[in-house]
Amino acid sequence: MSWDDNGGKVWMDGEFVDWKEANISVLSHVVHYGSSVFEGIRCYENKNGSAIFRLDEHVDRLFDSAKIYKMKIPFEKEDIANAIKETVTINNLRSCYIRPVTYRGYKELGVNPLKCPVNTSIAVWEWGTYLGDEAMENGVDIGVSSWRRLAPDTMPSMAKAGANYMNAQLAKIEAIENGFDEAIMLDYHGFVGEGSGENIFLVKDDVIYTPPLSSSILNGITRNSVISIANDLGYEVIKEKIPREMVYLADEVFFTGTAAEVTPIRSVDNITIGSGKRGPIAEKIQSEFFSIVEGKTEDKFNWLTYLDY
Structure with missing residues (x-):
């Protein structure tokens, strides 16, 4: 059964509407010119209830992204945070993926977006492991793309x-x-920049490396979480430019992201990484990450926002 068959609700500019009624004009600026900013957020069910992971940080980044594109969101951050919580609860989801999106609607067509309204919607749905359940233990196979990340003076990666x-x-x-x-x-x-929707980490001789923001990457919230976990576990994390061949020679490589969570990489360009499966440091970080979001250990970083059901 698809989600809309269950009578799901979408938050649109302060009101809940049925999934099938959550529509915009085909002439909306976002349809023609891609003028949207968004977030991907997860809500986890654990023994203490249902908790949204790093809600405030995601809302902050949504507003930061909108600021860069001069999109004035007509709501306060607290309003959007509350709307996200309400959208999860009204849909009776204990664990889910959350997609708030701010976009330019319709008033007139043309590249100039400034006369078009700024709208915000929030949808939620059930979504399991992004790259597959087996990937969490066995890792995934990756290829270096011929397509490069955006140059720093073209479009803002942050x-x-x-x-x-x-x-x-x-x-x-x-x-x-x-x-x-x-x-x-x-x-x-x-x-090295990032994946199509993930940040990347390398491990060499028990030191963890990740590209800096200057490598045209998104300032990932899960990336920042993994850095905090790694530091807490006693590992050094170095943010520096990473040459392509360093990936091949790494002991471990793994992706991070809201969707990907912490996903090991077993090969790059058909070159086996380390032992060809999840490495010990990735396993420790992965275990600590899931222990926190699943409520098995203390939320020492105050990352979880619990919902009232």
């Missing part, structure tokens, strides 16, 4: 903007057509 993912789609399609699960995209200078 904005989680819908239009940026046209670039990511090219890499994802290429990866799938070449028999890989996902892609690694290099930045404008040929250094």
Whole structure:
């Protein structure tokens, strides 16, 4: 049964509407020019209830992305945070994926967006492991894409903007057509950037490396969470430019992201990484991450916002 058959509700500019009625004009600016910013958020059910992971940080980033594109969201951050919580509860979902999106609606057509209204919608649905259940233990096979990340003076990578993912789609399609699960995209200078929708980490001699923001990557919230977990476990995390060949020589490589969570990489360009399966450091970080979101250990970082049911 599809979600709309269950009578799901979508929050649209302060009101809940039925899934099938959550529509916009075909002439909306976002349809023609990609003018949207969005977030991907997870809600986890655990022994203490249902909790949204890093809600405030996601809302902050949504507003930051909108600010970069001069999109004034006509709600306060607290309003959007509350709307996200209400959307989950009204749909009676204990665990789910949450998609708030702010976009330019319709008033007139043309590249200039400034006269078009700024709308915000929030949808939720059940969504399991992004790259497959087996990937969490066995890892995934990755290919380095021929498509590069956006140059720093073209489009802002720190904005989680819908239009940026046209670039990511090219890499994802290429990866799938070449028999890989996902892609690694290099930045404008040929250094490692990120996946089509994930940040990336490498491990070499018990030191963890990840590309800096200057490598045209999204400032990932799960990325930041993993850095906090790694530091708490006593590992050094270095943010620096990473040459492509360093990936092949790494002891471990793994992706992070709201959808991907913490997913090990077992091969890149058909070159086996480490032992060809999840490495010990990725396993420790993965275990600690899930222990927190599943309520098995203390939420020492105050990442969880519990819902009232």
